[in-house]
Amino acid sequence: MYSWNIGSVAAGVTGTVVLTGHVQASVACGTVLTNTAGITTTSADQDLTNNLATAMVSVVCQPDLSIVKNDRVGGPTEPPFVQPGDVITYSISYNNVGTDPAANAVVTETLPDFTTFVGPTGPSGWFQVGTSRDYTYSLGTVSASAGGVLEFAVQVQSGPADGSYITNTVCIGTSDPDPVSQNDCSYEQTLFRLTTPRLNVSKSAQPASGSTVAPGDTITYTVVVLNDGSADASNILITDTLPLTEVTFVTASLSTGGPVNGPNPLTATVGSLPVSNAVTMTVVVTVNNVVTGTVITNTAQAVADTLAVQSSLPVTHVVGAAGAGALNAVKLADPPGGTPVDPDDTITYTIVITNGSTPVTNFVLTDTIPADTAFVTGSASHTPTIGVISADSSRVRLDIATFPANTTVTASFQVTVTTSFTTTISNQAVYLSDQTALTDTNVVTHPVRGTQLRAVYLPIILKGYPEVPPTPTPTPTPTPTPLAYVSDVAVDPDSNQVFIASPRHDWVYVIDGSTDTLDRNVGVAHGPTGLTVLDSIVPQNNRVFVAHQYALNNWNPGVKIFGVNDTSSYNLTPDPYVGAAPIKIASNGANNERVYVSNYFDKLAVIDGSAVGGETRLGWVEQKGWQGAYGIDTSRATNRVYLATRDTGELVVFDGNGDRLLQSGYIPTHIKPPQACSLWSVAVNESTGHVFVPCPQLSKVYVLQESDFTLLEGLGVLESREGGLALVISPQAAPWIAEIDVPSGTGLGEEGIAVVDQPDGYVFITNARNHTVVVLQDGTTPAYVTTISAQGTEPQGVDVNPVTGKFYVGNAASNDVTVFSATPPFTHTATIPLTP
Numbered sequence: 026m027y028s029w030n031i032g033s034v035a036a037g038v039t040g041t042v043v044l045t046g047h048v049q050a051s052v053a054c055g056t057v058l059t060n061t062a063g064i065t066t067t068s069a070d071q072d073l074t075n076n077l078a079t080a081m082v083s084v085v086c087q088p089d090l091s092i093v094k095n096d097r098v099g100g101p102t103e104p105p106f107v108q109p110g111d112v113i114t115y116s117i118s119y120n121n122v123g124t125d126p127a128a129n130a131v132v133t134e135t136l137p138d139f140t141t142f143v144g145p146t147g148p149s150g151w152f153q154v155g156t157s158r159d160y161t162y163s164l165g166t167v168s169a170s171a172g173g174v175l176e177f178a179v180q181v182q183s184g185p186a187d188g189s190y191i192t193n194t195v196c197i198g199t200s201d202p203d204p205v206s207q208n209d210c211s212y213e214q215t216l217f218r219l220t221t222p223r224l225n226v227s228k229s230a231q232p233a234s235g236s237t238v239a240p241g242d243t244i245t246y247t248v249v250v251l252n253d254g255s256a257d258a259s260n261i262l263i264t265d266t267l268p269l270t271e272v273t274f275v276t277a278s279l280s281t282g283g284p285v286n287g288p289n290p291l292t293a294t295v296g297s298l299p300v301s302n303a304v305t306m307t308v309v310v311t312v313n314n315v316v317t318g319t320v321i322t323n324t325a326q327a328v329a330d331t332l333a334v335q336s337s338l339p340v341t342h343v344v345g346a347a348g349a350g351a352l353n354a355v356k357l358a359d360p361p362g363g364t365p366v367d368p369d370d371t372i373t374y375t376i377v378i379t380n381g382s383t384p385v386t387n388f389v390l391t392d393t394i395p396a397d398t399a400f401v402t403g404s405a406s407h408t409p410t411i412g413v414i415s416a417d418s419s420r421v422r423l424d425i426a427t428f429p430a431n432t433t434v435t436a437s438f439q440v441t442v443t444t445s446f447t448t449t450i451s452n453q454a455v456y457l458s459d460q461t462a463l464t465d466t467n468v469v470t471h472p473v474r475g476t477q478l479r480a481v482y483l484p485i486i487l488k489g490y491p492e493v494p495p496t497p498t499p500t501p502t503p504t505p506t507p508l509a510y511v512s513d514v515a516v517d518p519d520s521n522q523v524f525i526a527s528p529r530h531d532w533v534y535v536i537d538g539s540t541d542t543l544d545r546n547v548g549v550a551h552g553p554t555g556l557t558v559l560d561s562i563v564p565q566n567n568r569v570f571v572a573h574q575y576a577l578n579n580w581n582p583g584v585k586i587f588g589v590n591d592t593s594s595y596n597l598t599p600d601p602y603v604g605a606a607p608i609k610i611a612s613n614g615a616n617n618e619r620v621y622v623s624n625y626f627d628k629l630a631v632i633d634g635s636a637v638g639g640e641t642r643l644g645w646v647e648q649k650g651w652q653g654a655y656g657i658d659t660s661r662a663t664n665r666v667y668l669a670t671r672d673t674g675e676l677v678v679f680d681g682n683g684d685r686l687l688q689s690g691y692i693p694t695h696i697k698p699p700q701a702c703s704l705w706s707v708a709v710n711e712s713t714g715h716v717f718v719p720c721p722q723l724s725k726v727y728v729l730q731e732s733d734f735t736l737l738e739g740l741g742v743l744e745s746r747e748g749g750l751a752l753v754i755s756p757q758a759a760p761w762i763a764e765i766d767v768p769s770g771t772g773l774g775e776e777g778i779a780v781v782d783q784p785d786g787y788v789f790i791t792n793a794r795n796h797t798v799v800v801l802q803d804g805t806t807p808a809y810v811t812t813i814s815a816q817g818t819e820p821q822g823v824d825v826n827p828v829t830g831k832f833y834v835g836n837a838a839s840n841d842v843t844v845f846s847a848t849p850p851f852t853h854t855a856t857i858p859l860t861p
Contacts, residue, residue: 719774
């Protein structure tokens with residue numbers, strides 16, 4: 026029961042009271058929701074028959090199929106383009122984001138021009154529709170919240186013009202009504218080059234990547250640069266930046282006999298590299314006396330005339346205690362790794378673990394069952410039978426309390442191949458003990474051959490698909506999931522309130538910062554992923570902007586808004602749409618009252634927040650030459666917008682002065698990090714002009730100086746990107762002023778980062794992988810300070826209140842907010858449970 030005191034109502038006056046309710050997920054379809062409102066007065070009411078009113082609403086459940094595809098081309102470690110003879114394997118992700126099953130679901134692929142179909146084919150694959158270029162894949166019934174991934178492989182033929190794009194379209198349909206058609210089709214464009222070089226950079230190590238090493242051990246890196254293009258490559262520059270805090274350089278050589286310059290970065294130049302030829306650079310280092318558990322990560326890059334920088338996948342080693350390097354694991358398989366397998370084949374995996382001269386305690390081996398396979402029940406065993414082996418459908422685990430010295434243990438298990446796709450099955454084991462950190466062992470792969478073609482005709486389910494301009498679409502963001510308890514945190518110092526986005530409950534929790542207790546919940550649309558507080562000249566007009574993925578259980582992404590003291594939210598006017606997948610959101614405050622929304626696979630959206638209650642979308646940035654946009658922040662000192670991108674691994678910088686970024690022909694600045702890295706988050710200290718960008722894979726934080734560059738200058742080169750030109754600044758030319766190594770920092774900054782805007786302000790970065798918060802300190806030389814426990818599990822968002830001297834961490838798995846002092850020793854002061 027809710028009541029509203031209206032006060033006195035003059036004769037002839039009418040008004041409206043809006044009450045918003047959230048329909049619980051447990052409500053059955055077809056349920057009729059009845060709501061009755063009544064009005065009373067202390068005055069004499071001459072007619073009581075019109076003082077009650079009732080409204081009834083039926084709960085409607087419908088499916089909503091969505092589909093997204095990716096060509097696996099164009100990423101930092103992926104081929105930059107395709108050429109005749111290449112096979113493009115499209116990864117197609119489909120989901121039913123509705124509330125009802127979708128019956129007779131069918132995916133329809135249209136074979137791109139200048140390609141031929143490769144597979145996989147039926148019975149559990151694609152079927153050609155007659156002699157057309159359409160292929161269908163029957164999914165049957167797709168349950169609500171269910172989904173999967175398909176692959177569609179084509180081979181590129183001659184014919185396209187050099188520099189053109191191969192466009193592919195995929196759509197999904199159902200015999201049931203689907204209320205949202207905008208997400209039924211996905212498009213991908215793949216760059217085609219006819220006669221041009223192409224570099225493929227690979228890196229290996231001895232001991233193998235993932236092995237445990239000890240101080241004093243030798244690591245030999247081998248970098249292979251292959252020209253797998255169709256023309257000779259000229260002026261190849263190979264770069265290998267060594268982590269010299271963890272290793273010491275010994276020697277380096279080039280297979281051509283040419284010089285290797287260094288020691289950091291190591292560089293080698295090759296004048297020409299013919300087609301199908303390779304050059305190898307060998308680097309030898311020794312491991313320094315660093316902290317046990319330190320992860321040594323090394324990545325190589327190569328570039329040539331007319332080509333963009335190509336990177337290798339990283340090679341990693343974990344430093345164990347002295348003598349711990351003797352603990353070794355080798356992965357074997359039957360059939361041997363690299364052997365093609367067919368659907369329903371059996372693969373036997375064997376892991377041989379050998380311990381050296383020192384006993385190892387609390388040893389745990391975990392081997393995850395590979396995707397596209399099923400564990401064979403009862404097949405897990407080990408010998409000799411020390412410890413306990415266990416298994417289920419997801420993993421095999423071996424626990425040994427004390428692993429004796431000079432002992433070898435062999436564990437094995439079997440899987441069957443369950444996919445009919447032309448794909449690759451990969452398997453690797455990891456182990457952990459008191460003496461070693463989590464360490465990958467050898468990776469074993471098996472290519473899967475698709476099933477044979479059968480001439481079967483399946484009609485396409487007739488559906489009116491919308492005509493949408495082709496737009497490259499990367500794989501959807503995996504985190505935070507729509508069912509996470511917590512995704513983002515934002516603080517309003519003016520009202521001393523903290524706002525916590527909850528995708529699980531479709532609302533924003535509000536915490537009273539004076540007592541650090543939960544005050545209220547504000548309902549928003551489904552799947553809120555990002556928060557920002559737009560502070561106005563008048564603090565009472567401060568508002569919270571919430572980026573969300575869905576609305577009313579349908580694919581209808583947008584932004585919700587509410588005042589910092591409000592109890593309900595509202596949409597942008599007149600159209601709430603801000604892009605296909607809004608993720609994070611940032612505001613520039615009273616500076617220009619603009620709000621910027623990052624879109625994982627769409628353009629940057631700009632919102633005018635100057636009119637309270639009349640906020641509207643101004644437009645999108647014209648150019649979209651990046652993939653996987655994620656973290657975002659603004660600098661009020663320069664009116665710049667900084668966007669971290671996960672797929673292209675660039676920091677994209679926009680000029681917000683006078684809405685310059687929305688003008689036709691605007692050229693954003695793309696800054697490459699010092700090493701190839703997937704960038705998730707970014708934060709600006711406006712007092713120093715320092716921009717902090719975590720690199721989760723390499724356990725580093727890069728720091729950029731705003732004043733060291735302008736947005737149009739000679740530091741970079743112009744490149745043609747989707748939607749226009751981009752000014753691309755290489756790692757060597759970029760104004761990076763610091764590269765901070767973080768101990769055991771793998772995964773840092775994948776969701777949350779916050780900075781105190783002071784000359785020596787602290788920076789707080791969450792790490793959900795090890796449930797910690799990393800603390801840095803800004804200054805003339807920004808530096809690592811410490812790592813503290815988040816006092817909760819899987820910390821996500823973080824923000825700081827500089828007025829009260831506290832920072833707040835939202836923990837997704839433990840469903841709570843932990844509060845800390847924002848000054849040393851960063852004391853944990855409260856834990857606030859987030860209860861519905």
